[in-house]
Amino acid sequence: MSDLAVATHGLTKRFGSQVAVDTVDLAVPRGSVYGFLGPNGSGKTTTIRMLLGLIGATAGQHELLGAALPEHAADVLPRVGALVEGPGFHPYLSGRDNLRRIDAADRTAGARTSDARIAAALDRVGLGAAAGKRYRTYSLGMKQRLAIAAALLMPRELLILDEPTNGLDPQGTREVRTLVGTLAAEGATVLLSTHLLAEVEQVCTHVGVMHRGKLVAQQPLAGLRSDAAPRVRVLTDQPAQAARVLRTLGLTEVAETAAETTGQLGAVAPEKVVAALVHDGVAVRGFAVVAPSLEDVFVSLTGRGFDVSG
Numbered sequence: 001m002s003d004l005a006v007a008t009h010g011l012t013k014r015f016g017s018q019v020a021v022d023t024v025d026l027a028v029p030r031g032s033v034y035g036f037l038g039p040n041g042s043g044k045t046t047t048i049r050m051l052l053g054l055i056g057a058t059a060g061q062h063e064l065l066g067a068a069l070p071e072h073a074a075d076v077l078p079r080v081g082a083l084v085e086g087p088g089f090h091p092y093l094s095g096r097d098n099l100r101r102i103d104a105a106d107r108t109a110g111a112r113t114s115d116a117r118i119a120a121a122l123d124r125v126g127l128g129a130a131a132g133k134r135y136r137t138y139s140l141g142m143k144q145r146l147a148i149a150a151a152l153l154m155p156r157e158l159l160i161l162d163e164p165t166n167g168l169d170p171q172g173t174r175e176v177r178t179l180v181g182t183l184a185a186e187g188a189t190v191l192l193s194t195h196l197l198a199e200v201e202q203v204c205t206h207v208g209v210m211h212r213g214k215l216v217a218q219q220p221l222a223g224l225r226s227d228a229a230p231r232v233r234v235l236t237d238q239p240a241q242a243a244r245v246l247r248t249l250g251l252t253e254v255a256e257t258a259a260e261t262t263g264q265l266g267a268v269a270p271e272k273v274v275a276a277l278v279h280d281g282v283a284v285r286g287f288a289v290v291a292p293s294l295e296d297v298f299v300s301l302t303g304r305g306f307d308v309s310g
């Protein structure tokens with residue numbers, strides 16, 4: 001059995017002359033919560049649509065749960081729950097009745113257990129109380145949660161969620177994050193796309209970063225952090241003098257403000273920096289080694305800021 005829940009090899013999608021997804025090799029380990037991160041338009045949704053067979057790839061191959069698609073689609077796709085844009089819900093039916101329609105269309109689901117399955121799925125996403133209301137009266141967040149409930153009607157080994165917290169209020173966002181954590185704890189692999197760093201920091205074990213159609217980084221979250229270069233921060237009334245010392249030692253990206261000087265450590269030991277500052281007579285009021293935030297890492301990979309408010 002493959003230890004990857006999702007694997008792609010040179011997956012590529014062109015729209016006319018535009019390359020939306022460019023030779024992407026995804027490797028999503030089983031049991032991981034994989035954050036598929038990237039700015040808007042970087043190719044996440046197009047990749048996910050190819051994974052699920054909603055659009056064909058221009059080039060490349062992919063496997064879900066160890067089986068090649070599209071050859072094994074009939075066997076594999078029932079074990080995969082998906083949330084992609086534009087679920088086909090009926091506006092005049094209640095949330096519960098919409099799930100009934102979806103459940104009834106699933107040949108692998110037993111009709112006698114349908115009510116219990118639907119109630120459990122609604123409960124999981126916190127829509128139990130609103131289950132009887134018409135879909136068209138739902139807020140965007142409720143619609144999103146109903147879409148997740150639809151993906152959870154059957155037990156799933158793999159969940160592929162495109163921007164699952166899009167449009168949710170903070171409370172709804174927290175609920176979805178908790179739900180993702182629970183599903184992962186139960187053994188499901190979760191691939192979720194997002195442009196929100198907070199989402200990645202709070203729930204993901206692995207990260208893949210897309211930028212202009214290319215996968216520019218892919219690794220465990222902890223690795224991405226530790227690979228990033230730490231900086232020193234020197235609080236001092238003599239920032240220019242401190243900056244000279246840092247540069248002489250070989251620190252890079254040295255910057256100074258009125259009250260502090262910072263620089264990227266590289267291979268230089270922090271204690272060596274302290275000793276050199278003292279030796280040079282710089283009055284140091286504070287000294288710290290700071291790991292760059294995830295946002296710093298992503299900006300360095302994509303050259304773009306992320307929305308970190310979520």
Ligand SMILES: Nc1ncnc2c1ncn2[C@@H]1O[C@H](COP(=O)(O)OP(=O)(O)OP(=O)(O)O)[C@@H](O)[C@H]1O
Pocket residue numbers: 015020038039040041042043044045046047195
């Ligand atoms: N059907 C299509 N026809 C033409 N171009 C498309 C089509 N679908 C996507 N694109 C283009 O492909 C690129 C990648 O889009 P995609 O939706 O995959 O990005 P994304 O990372 O999911 O962004 P977002 O977070 O905005 O959904 C974009 O430039 C987009 O305009």
